[in-house]
Amino acid sequence: MSHGRYKSPITATLSGIKDFFRKQQLEDRLRDSDRIDGKTCLVTGANRGLGFAIASELAQRGGRVIMACRSGIPEAGDIIKAATRSNTVEMLPVDLSDCESIHSLCRTLERRGAVIDILVLNAGITPPKSRQSKQGQDLMFMVNYLANFILVNRLLKTGVVPNNTFAGTVKTEQKIARIIFISSDSHQNASAIDYEEFGRYEPYGVTKAINNYSYFKLVLSTMATELSRLLAPEGKVDVSVNAVCPGPVNTDIIREAPLLLRVVLRFIFTLFFQPPVKAARPVVYLCVSPEVSGMTNLYMAMFNRKNMDPKVYDVAEGKKLWNESARVWKKIDPEAEGFLLTV
Ligand SMILES: NC(=O)c1ccc[n+]([C@@H]2O[C@H](COP(=O)([O-])OP(=O)(O)OC[C@H]3O[C@@H](n4cnc5c(N)ncnc54)[C@H](OP(=O)(O)O)[C@@H]3O)[C@@H](O)[C@H]2O)c1
Known part of the structure; x- marks a missing residue:
């Protein structure tokens, strides 16, 4: 079954460009004076593209930055x-x-004994077809979704991301930690989560790979929303959890696309997409701005506040996804049981 909203990467790309020309309501709200001196940030996939630009800007603003990467070290x-x-x-x-x-x-x-004040879950891939991960999962499911689930569970359980809800580690004077998920507006209208297929590897080709990209962003956004609920018991925000679509960014994310498609997309990316430094700004706003301190379950598409797909906010769906993700994690990882947040 196909899960995405777009029939081709060209329509997906053009839709991104349309958003790009909308007025950016909050664009001037990120100020040079918004500093994070002494705060520790962790950014995944920070060796290139958007993640690199986010990490640079956070360092520029005084943050201690940990770049969690698989390549480009040092x-x-x-x-x-x-x-x-x-x-x-x-x-x-x-x-x-x-x-x-x-x-x-x-x-x-x-x-x-690290304390992460700002966690940016940025890494993502667009493989042209299915591939299996080391533990037998679909690679895109693993990198774009399940890895983020595993990271937030373990980092919250152990208090590396300080929180009272699961670790009892927030000192009163400490500011509320922030978790930011890099989503994509392409998740809007992706199909509902398919639990028949969830965590099961099945080979697929390029069309489904394109669809799965937006579909896994819907899955990710649904998990982020459930996490925001879990971390705001009785409505009191313990850790803020927000999501952002950076808009169309001129990165090398299409590097694995088939040659002809890559040439067309590279042309569109170069001509219309914004440079990573600019695309990183709304992400940085959610990371550093005092305006959003303690706010949770926000979604921004570039510098516009927006709602995510309505399916993302369904409470029963959020709980089901959480439980199914835990089930898949336990199936593939003997360490899962010790770090699963008990909800
Ligand atoms: N580009 C866009 O137009 C756009 C639009 C909306 C949302 N986004 C989202 O923005 C995020 C960043 O994308 P990008 O455009 O900056 O792409 P990119 O330039 O390809 O960067 C992706 C990053 O993820 C890392 N990564 C991939 N697989 C990994 C793995 N197994 N373990 C650790 N790191 C891994 C990459 O590391 P390597 O260098 O080692 O491969 C790279 O650092 C993604 O979540 C993407 O979905 C992008």
Whole structure:
């Protein structure tokens, strides 16, 4: 079954461009004076593209930045250190397609007693067809969705992301931590979550790969919404959890597309898409702005506040997704039981 909203990557791309020309209501709300000195940020997939731009801007604003990446170590970090004159940028290795590697990253943070104030879940892929992860999952499902579920469970359970709800680690004077999911507005109108297929590997080709990209963003946004509910018991926000679509960004995310398609998309990307530095700004706004401190379950499409697809807000669906994600995680990972948030 096909899950996405778009029949082709060209229509998906053109739809992104249309949004790009809308007025950006909150564009001037990110101020140069919004600083995060002394705060620790972790950005996944920060060695290139949007993640690199987010990490650079957070370092520029005084944050200690951990770039959690599978490649570009240490070059990407060195570039940011030199450009921002920061000596508090470092890179830690992680392959988000592999549960063991995710645990290894978390263990490093736990051993150090790290406290992550701002967590940006950015890494994502657009493979042209199905591929299997080390633990036998669909690779796009694993990197774009389940890895994020695993990370938030373990980092909250162990208090690396400080919270009272699951770890009892927030000191009263401490500011509320922020978790930001990088979604995509292409999730709007993707099909409902298919639990028959959920966590089951089935080979597919390019059309379904395109559809699955927006579909997994819908799954991710639904999980983010459920997490925002879990972290605001009785309406009191413990950790803020927000999602953002950066809009069309001129990155190399299409590097694995079939050659002809890649040439067409590269042309459109270069001509119409915004540079990562600009696309990172709404993400950075959610990371640093005092205006959104303690606010949760916000969604921004670039600099516009917006609703996500209505399916994302369905409470029963959020709980079901959480339970199904836990089931799949436990099936593929012996360490899951110890770090699953009990809700
Ligand atoms: N570009 C757009 O127009 C657009 C629009 C809306 C949303 N987004 C979202 O923005 C986010 C960033 O995309 P981008 O455009 O910046 O793409 P990109 O330039 O391809 O960057 C993707 C990042 O994810 C990392 N990554 C991929 N697989 C990984 C794995 N197994 N383990 C660890 N890291 C992994 C990549 O690392 P490697 O360098 O090692 O591959 C890279 O750092 C994604 O979530 C994407 O869905 C992008």
